[in-house]
Amino acid sequence: MGKRSVMGFIVVLVAVLCLQPVFAQGGKEAAATADMPYKGQTLTISMWGYNMDLLVKNVLKPFEDTYGVKIVTETGNNSDRFTKLAARKDNPIVDVAYFAGTWAYEAMKQGLIQPYDPAKIPNLANIIEPAKDPLGGRYAVGYTIQHLGLFYRTDKVAPLTSWKDLSRTELKGFLSIPGITTTYGPAIVYMLSKAWGGDFSNTEVGWQKIAELAPSLVTAYNNSSELNALVIQEEVYAAPYTSFSWGNIKASGFPVASVIPEEGLVGSFSVASVVKGTKNEDLAHLFIDHLLSYEVQMAEAMDLVDSPVHTGVKLPAEIGENLTYGDELIAKLHFFDEGDTAALQADWIARWNKIFSK
C-alpha cells in the first residue's frame, strides 16, 4: 500500500461518512392519530448512564411503544449534565431531567426547572408522602429512594455498630468515605456530628472528626465505581456506600455485611423534574407519570435498578434486602433539607479542601 492509496482511502472514507447523514435524513415523521396524540414527537431526557440497558427495557422502550414517541437521552453525572442544562438555559433542548436532590435544588434556585402540574401526574397519589415534593414548591418528584449504607469486611474487622466506629484504629488505612462534592458527602459530616455529640445544626465536632480521619483514609471516593475498585483491590475494609452499588460490592466475593448503625442512616431521593421552557410540557408530565407507575416501579425493583416509591409495590425478601425497602430500614433513615445543605456547600467544600490539601 503506497502513500497515494492511503490518501485515496482516507478521502473516500471521509466523503462517505460526511455524506451519510444527508442520506439518512430521508425518514418521514409519523403523524399524530386520535389514540396516539403525541405520535412522532421526540422527548429528551437527561439522566445517569447507570444500568442503561435495563432502563431502556423497563422505562424508555415501554413509553416509546405506548405513545409512539421517540426518546433521546443525554447521559452523564449530575455535575456535567447540570452544567450543560445551565449553559442552555435560554434555549433548552432537554425536557425532563433526573438529578440527585442537591443538584435539583440548585437547578430550582437557578431557574432551570419548573414546578410540575399535579393534575397531569395522577400516579402521585400512589407514592410515599415524602417523595411527592422533596424540594418544596413542587419542583421535583422523587421517583426512587436510596440510602447511604455502611458496610464492613466481616473477616477483617469487628462488627461496626456506630458511626463512631469509623475512628477505630484497625480501620486506619483501610477506610474510605464519599468526597464532600458527592451526593452523600455532606451526610457524612452530619452523621459524624450526631455520633460524637453534636447535631445537625452544630457540626463542629463532625468536622473535627473528619480532620482526624483524613490521614487514615485511602482516599475519599468520587463515584461508586471508585469505591467498588477499592473494595475489589482490598484497599478498603469498611466504607459508607450508596445503596445502588450494594450489588457490585457483594459481587466482589469477599465476606461483606451491611449494618444499620445506632445513629441511623441517611436517605435521599433521586428526582425527576420538568425543565423550564420545555416545548413538550404535556409529554414531559406524561413521562414522569409513567416513571411512577406500578409497572415501571415494579420492573425496576425486580431488576435491582431502583428502589420503589410506589406504595403498591410488594417485593419478595431476596429482592427487598438489596434495595432501600422495608419498614425497619426506612424508619432508620434521616432525610436532610436540601436547601440547608446547599447553603453550606461552598463553605464546606473549602473547609474540606483545606483539610485534604495538607
Place this chain on the structure above:
Amino acid sequence: MRLKSQQKSLVMLLGAGSLFLLAFFLVPLLFVLSESFVGDDGVVTAARYMAVLVDEQFQNVYVRTLKMALVVTVIAVFAGYPTAYLMMKLKPSRKAMLMSLVILPLMTSPVARTYAWIVILGRYGIVNQTLSVLGMTKEPIRMLYTEGAIIIGLLQLFLPIMVLNLVSALENVPNEVEEAALSLGSNKVGTFFRVIVPLSFDGLIMGVTLVFTGCITAYVTPAILGGAKVLTLATLMRQQALVLMNWEAATVIAVVMILTTLVLHTVMRRFRPRNQV
C-alpha cells in the same frame, strides 16, 4: 505591484483559517475570560484573582503541581537521554520500530492508558505482587491516589515527547564530531557531557518546555490516579467549575495555568542557542 499581489494571496491563504479560529475559538474564549475580570456588581475588578491567589488551598495545589511537573521533567531528561542516544545508534529499521513504540502512549486513548495504571499500582497489582514474592515487603504498599501515582502516569505520557525531541536533536549531531572527540582522548562519558549534550541542547530545552507545561495542564491522569485526595491545578479547576459552579474562579485558575505556560515558554526560549520557531 508585487507587494499588492502578495497581500492578495496572503489574505486568500490566511483568511479562512483565521476567520474560523476567530469565530469558533478566540471570541468565545475571550468572552469567558473577560468574565473573570467582572465582579458580581458588574464593575471591572481584579478581586476574583486576588480571592483565588491568596487562598491557601490554591497555593498548596499550585506548588504541588509545579513540584510534580519538575519531578516528571527531571526523570524524563535522565531516562530520555540514554534512550534517545541508543536509538540513534540503531539500524533505521530497528529505530523505526522503537519509534512507533515510543509514540504509542501519546496516541492511545487517555482513558485506556490511565486505566492500566489502576490495575498495575493497586494493592494486588503486579508491582505489589512482585515485591511480596521477592520478600521485599510484608504488607502491600499503597500506591494509588498518591503524588507518586500521578507522577508515574504523567511520566508515561510525557517521556515520549522528551525522547522524540532528543532523537531529532541528536540526529543533527554529526557522527564525526563524536568520533573526533573520542579519538582526541576524551572518554565516552566525557564526550557525552562535553560534546553531545551541548550540541543537542536545543532539543533538550524544547523537550523540557513541552514536558513541563504538559504536566501542568494534564487532566485525565491526575483525575483518575490522584482522586479527590491529591488535587492538581487541572482537577481543582474542574472541581470549581463543575461542582461548585464557580466558573469565574475556574477561569482564574485557567488563566494562571496559561500564564505559567507562557512564562515558561518565554524563559526557556532564552536558553535556546538557535532561535527556531
Place this chain on the structure above:
Amino acid sequence: MKNSKILILITALVFIFLIGPFIMIFLTSFSSDSIMRFPPKGFTLAWYTKALNIEMFRTTFWVSLKTGLAATATALILGVPVAYANIRFNYRGKNALELLFSSPAIVPGMVIGFSLLRFFVYVSNIPIGIGLYLGHTAILFPYTVRVVSSSLRNFEGDIEQAAISLGSTPLHAFFAVVLPNIQSGLVAAFILAFITSFNNVPVSLFLTGPGVATLPIQMLSYMEYYYDPTISALSSIIIVLTVIVVQSAEKLLGISKYV
C-alpha cells in the same frame, strides 16, 4: 562501536515502562475473573462480547469516527494554506497569527469546551453534532498547521519557483508541485489530528449532548459505575487498532518525526 550495558538497561526499562501497561491491560481483558487483578485467572472472551454488545459503545464509536474524520478534513483544508503562507511569506503580524494558530493547543481543553458550549448556546440552535465538529476542528488546527509546516520546510521551494517561472500560475504550481511533494506530511497530519480528535476528553465533555456522545466520554461514564474487565476489553481493542495505525504510519511515513 559497542553500546555500554548500562545504556541498554536504561533503554529497556524505559520501554517496559512505556509499553508494559498496555500489555497488562491486554492480559486482564482475557481474565475470567470479574475482578481485575494480577495474575489473571482463566481465559474468556466474555468481556469482549459484552463490550461489543453494549449499544452505547457502538453508537458513540461511530460518532467519534465521523466527528474525527470531518474535523480533521476541515482542519487540513483550512490549515494547509496557513502553513504555506507562514513558510513562504514574511508579513507583518506573523508572530501574532502564529500564536493564534497554536493557541488551541496551549489553552486547557476544559476552558475551550466550556467557552464553546456557552457560545453555541448564545448563537442558538447550532445542532449538537455540528458544535462538536466545530470544536474539534478548532483544537486540531495547531496540529495540522505544525505538521504541514514542518513538511513544507523540508521541501525546497526551488521546483515551485521553477514551475512558476516556466509560466505556471502560483495556484497551479501549488497543486501540481507543492501538494504532491508534501504528501507524507499531509497523511501524517491527517493521522495525528484524527487520533487527537478520537481521544479527546475535555472538549467533548462539554460539546456532547442529547443523543450525541463520543466513545471516550461514554467509557468514562461507564467507568463511573462499573469496575470490571469490560473496559479492559474495549481499551485493548482501541490499543490494538492504535498500534496497527501507528505502526503502518511509521513504516510508510515516519510519523514520529511529526509528533
